[in-house]
Amino acid sequence: MSQIGSFALLLALVLSAYSFVAGLVAVTRKGPGAERLGETARRAGIATFAMVFLAALVLVIAAFQDDFSIAYIFHHSNRDLPGAYKFATLWSGQEGSLLFWSLLLATYGLVLRLRYKTDSRLFAHASVIIAAVQVFFLLLLNFAAHPFAVMQGLPQDGNGLNPLLQYPEMVIHPPMLYLGYVGFTVPFAFALAALIMRYPGEKWIQITRRWSMVTWGFLTCGVFLGAHWAYSVLGWGGYWGWDPVENASLMPWLTGTAFLHSVMMQEKRGMLKTWNMWLIFATFLLSIFGTFLTRSGVVSSVHAFAQSSIGDWFVGFLAVTFAVCLFFYVKNRPHLRSEHKLESLVSRESSFLFNNLLLLVACFTVLWGTLFPVLSEAVQGSKVTVGPPFFNRVNVPVALLLLLLTAVGPLLAWRKTSIESLKRNFLWPALGAIAIGAALIVVGIRPWKDMTYLYSLMTIMLSALVGFTVISEFIRGGRVIKGHTGQSLFASMVQLAHRNTRRYGGYIVHFGVIVIMIGFAGAAFNQDKEQEMGYGDKMSLGAYTLVCRSYTQEDKPNYSSEWAIIDVFKGGKQIDTLYPERRFYKASQQMATMVANRSTFKEDLYLVYEGLNQDTGRPILKVHLNPLVMWIWVGVWIMIAGTVVALIPNAVPVRVTAPARIQAAPVGAGD
Template identity: 65%
Template sequence: MLKVWNMWLVFATFWLALLGTFLTRSGIISSVHAFAQSSIGSWFAWFLAITFAVFVTAFVMNHSHLKSEHKLESLVSRESSFLFNNLLFLLACFTVLWGTWFPKLSEWIQHHTVTVGAPFYNKVAIPVALLLLLLTAMGPLLAWRKTSTESIRRNFQWPALGALVVGVLMMIFGVRPWADISYFYALMAAMLGVLVILTVISEFVRGGRVISRHTGQTLVPSMVHLWHRNTRRYGGYIVHFGVALVFIGILGAAFNIETEKEVGFGDKMTLGPYTLVCQSYTQDSNPNYDNEWAIINVFRGNRQITTLYPERRVYQASQQPQTIPRIYATVWEDYLFLVKDLYVVYEGKNLDTGRPIIKAHLNPMVPYIWLGLVIMIFGTAIALVPNAAPVRVTAPARTFCLPIRSFFGSYKSLFFVLP
């Protein structure tokens, strides 16, 4: 099934990798990622054309071997979820490709350059990402070939109810999805992330209960035994869990807050529930770089929780500045699901007053991104563990008798023993 589709996906992946190299090496598109223009661009263009011709030739010569033995029987099946997944990734790929080439195409056609920025990508990438998250939740619970309505209802009932409860709670605590599109996306990401997490948990619990009934073990050892029987499947579920946490971390961007202020000794700036107090500021110089930094005490209420040292350097050799922010994760001050990252940046110095300009950001949920990545790596690692060897049980020998006729004309019983 989908042999032709898979073959062209492989071709397109390789060809687009070459195209990316062409863009950065030829200088055809101005970008911070591009190298200077060189004569290698024309050579690469010919190489791209030859490569595409090789792909077409290979496909034509092997077309008879790519006929599928099976057909897609239902749109509500695990096979169709893989297909929709591929289509969404292709849409995301085309969005990036179109946005990258659009300035050059507009220059060729309209004779003036039109650039695209983050709003263009967000209009497509965010809905695509949410649909991918929905497929991440649905895929494991769909059956091969065809899934019945009763099966969908039974498998999705509790995860969907949990996701709905999370959405209602977010609106009760102040998230207004109708007021801003970013709040709507954040609400959807939270609900779908919870849906993925609950479907993964339900798969482990459902399989663990089956093992527990047959072995008499408790639920947790039964789930470990379940993982040993199919490490790739359940390791993949753990990766899905990590992906959901990454999305939950990203949704916090809708609630980011920031402030900027020129501060002197003892001056304060407020950011959410935190108060930043400038204890002092100074500058220094060494053979490698000149630097300026401030000492910022961070308070929550009347309690000091940490001290940060944002810094700005200017390197002697290149005269290039470098801003070194300081980050504090509020793990111990907030509830686990409201954890934030506090960024404090030394923006520079006001030349008229000699006082530093401090910019502070409070970004909710960012630690979930790192936690999700760690869980994804862990899930990948355990998916690589070989499955446990099946246990072989020696069965007792079976005996039966077969009547045969003896040369005396009577029947006798002859016993056969089978291993």
């Protein structure tokens, strides 16, 4: 079995190297010979997918067959591991996850190579760049992190999967994150291709935009699934700890978000071409950098699962990629000159520009804080780690300013906006936000008592401002459609969204963002309490009273566990029973926490079984009361829904009266 996998990987390397070299020669020559060579390169790229797929399939089959002669399967699986986790073995360790990376890249490359007729020259250039990235990962797989290395002797059972990974979300979190990381290779390939061939016009941006949105959607899912996993599995009561691995996924998300906004300036106004080019380069480089961080062992992390010495390979690849980008940028820089200049500071363009600057400040802060231990060790000789206070000090004000821009941006016109226009569009949303702020103070939030309360209040007020502007955009647009069609306002708003899915899908994403931000604001009011809980013991936190009904132990094939049965009372009435648990996984000899969480829109009652008190033999429970956490997960679903809407093609616009000085154009309501 392992020989077939090794052969498939080696053949994939040869094919991708051929796809790169032959493709490179073909795009630099002219004539029928070059076209035929280019076609063989394209087909070699497609065949690379088949071989990488075969290798991944062999590894998954080996996991299900408990083939512990393969070292990777021995280290990351065991006989009693449930089927879903055996499948997840593919991305649970260093070698397998690199194979998975390579498989996803080959899949994206396959789609690109099958759609080559859209613009054959541009796609041929992009295909060469993707082949180059593929060569790097296949070199790693063949020579530095081989997933089919064999064991000396045949072990009876494997070491098992890391217990932290034995959680249902872990079956989908890494694929989502990787789809995001790897997916940014495609916009990068198109951007670099457009720069290399000095592609005229902005069509490449339109082709890239869909890829970027899909990729960004996957990365968003991946980042938040990671946060949800940390909340549900790590048992510390929080969802984001500014851990280097979390930061690694956030950085490309921030630059990717910046790109999705600023790209509109290039499409609409032919501006920020250099900026956009470097944003997409940076996003790709940060994706690779994130992969490097999680596996090189450069920084310590609670969940850097796969540490090894392949860091040098990544550093080399990052350096070469940056050098190639820089070379072609310097060579073809005049091609990226803007067609228009910023006309006013109060315009849609400037709001996008500020939005981009803030996102980059946030990204740089995260990068600096993540690398600070490495930098401090290099300069001072001792590792200094910066914690959440550093990240929050910069990123909370940045997030508030971003929220303000999210409210303001859509209401500003392109080019310039007059004071009268500002008054017309902002008066009611601003009054609504102020009213909500006043109401919150009346119900008991005291922003002058603590900085976190002030931030929380501002977050909710600005979120309300964004919400009102989004609603006003839908209502204004819906009214115009209603005036033309006579439909109900709701049907008109649906039609409006269908006629410009990108804009209104974007507004739905913004709505999801504010729901998430309100969820974050709840963290200012978190409470927790720790107590030993024997039979019938009580603990109170907030409006809840917890009573320990029982505690026990259990033995299963894969793990043994200790758990408590806790009855939850509110207002003197029992409302639930929770089962916090702690497991000991036999194969890996590791402990894992199974949090019991009662989640409502108002708050989460989050119970952690800390272990037995060795002296009394009674369990110790830690209880967290975390307000508004569910809003975060609901907001993510809204963001995903908005992204899906934005990806739906626009309905055909209605033809109405065209501007007099130019020929008739379809002027569709909703655009």
